[in-house]
Amino acid sequence: MSGIYEYNAENIKKAAATINNGGLVAFPTETVYGLGANVYDAKAVSNIFAAKQRPHFDPLISHIAEVDFLREYAATDERVFALAKRFWPGPLTFVLRRIEENPSIDLACSGLRTLTVRMPNHPVALDLIRASGVPIVAPSANKYQSISPTTAQHVADGLGDKVDMILDGGACKVGVESTIIDLTGKQIIMLRAGGTAKEDIEEFLGEKVLISEGNPDLPTAPGQLLRHYAPKNLLRINVDIPETDEYFIGFGKVNGNLNLSPSGDLSEAASNLFAYLRLADKNAVSGKIAIAPIPTTGLGLAINDRIKRASYKK
Ligand code: TXA
Ligand code: MG
Secondary structure, three states, X not given: OXXXXXXXXXXXXXHHHHHHOOOOEEEOOOOOOEEEEEOOOHHHHHHHHHHHOOOOOOOOOEEOOOOOHHHHHEOOOHHHHHHHHHHOXXXXXXXXXXXXXXXXXXXXXXXXXXXXXXXXXXXXXXXXHHHHOOOEEOOEOOOOOEOOOOOHHHHHHHHOOOOOEEEOOOOOOOOOOXXXXXXXXXXXXXXXXXXXXXXXXXXXXXXXXXXXXXXXXXXXXXXXXXOOOEOOOEEEOOOOOOOOOOEEEEEXXXXXXXXXXXXXXXXXXXXXXXXXXXXXXXXXXXXXXXXXXXXXXXXHHHHHHHHHHHHOOO
16 A cells, blocks of 8 residues: 655655665656656566556656656657757657667557657656656556546545555646657657647747647557546536536636636646546536536647547447
8 A cells, every 4th residue: 555755855765766676656747647667667667557457558658857868768859859948847748769679668668669758847756757767657647548636645546556655746737748749750740739738839840730630449649549538427528508417617707616717727727627527526416517618729729638538428
């Protein structure tokens, strides 16, 4: 049975030792909590898939604390370093070509020829990676296809008996997962909308970022499965006026039992999204949840992606 550990030097040391000994440590990032293991430890990486009940064809993100690590790891060029300089640490993940032939990395990458990597913007995550001395692979610290955790308690509720330690860093500020971009080709392709707005990447590069819809039957990628991030109850989206028995999550001027952001601020809405879906799941007496329309600009793209998958009926 794991416990929740507060953020201090002693617990970072203990967590790093756990990572180095092949254990699993859940830790906060600015997006959501991650379930971490040493990327080079195949057994530990395999334990991540088991703990989450996640299929092995779904690759993991490596988390690094120094940009220089990339050189050992993946094919890089000026564009990669320019993007890293502008957006790291932060909620932007790169898919790059691999150069490392290490069998444990093979497992983390699900055998793909690509490596997925980001530098999280959270002191606990960065301290842990530095103290461990290795890149830490970490999916979101929740059971496969369920709602991602944005507090240490969410992790304990979902995976408490499966992790060795949970480091507490408070509630995640961004609240939705990182944006994932494929940098292996000439044109940049966004594989998952997330905490970095597509518009910001386009503005920085002065070029369009393409959107991949993916193939839901063959997901090489990001929650490209149709049903993902799902609450237990039924969820209807883009609802202006809910049914009387629906538990209603509002946005902006559209009020409900909860409101993601009364002022209509998309960053605030993103940071509340997963916690409110959990609350709705707990409180929807009728078993039905509805959610107000959310604009699709900026972080709204990621929010709409998550609620669309969360609302998908099998
Ligand atoms: O914000 C985040 O990205 C969080 C925090 C913990 O860093 N992590 C996260 O990991 O969301 P995860 O495993 O829940 O989602 C990563 C997604 C997966 O759906 C996976 O399919 C996709 O990234 N992915 C990983 N490597 C890939 C690759 N080489 N090519 C395409 N998709 C990849
Ligand atoms: Mg996930």
